Amino acid sequence: MDKQSLFVQVANLEERIGELYVELGTLKQKIQDLIEENQRLQRENERFQAESLDEAKTLETGSAQDNLLRIYREGFHICNVKYGSLRTEGECLFCLSFIQKS
Ligand SMILES: [Zn+2]
Structure with a gap:
């Protein structure tokens, strides 16, 4: 087997792994962003529900x-x-x- 060719293959593989690693990092960041967005929306939703419940109570108890x-x-x-x-x-x-x- 050609040593030069093997070395080139390993180098190529290393490069692809490097690219995949970068892609993985990007995906992890996207997941993190989505989790934070989801938490923000959940909090907002809970706040809106609490507010409309308060309003309904105020109307009832008026x-x-x-x-x-x-x-x-x-x-x-x-x-x-x-x-x-x-x-x-x-x-x-x-x-x-x-x-x-x-
Ligand atoms: Zn009248």
Whole structure:
């Protein structure tokens, strides 16, 4: 067997291993980036879920008066005269007195 040829083969193999090693390093970095991105997204998702849960709780636990006031501000009657209908003439004295009473 030709010693020169063997030496060239080993050198070539060494070069390919070197290239594979670099490729492996790049892949490891990509995996690391993906893991970090995934963790970030998970944390973000947990935060959003917690926030929307808090919002839902706030809405649930808001007092009846808060809810009525909110409905009134959104433009609906809360008085027993026109309860639930759209307020078309601005403020309603019946609603306002109802809010003050409650
Ligand atoms: Zn009203």
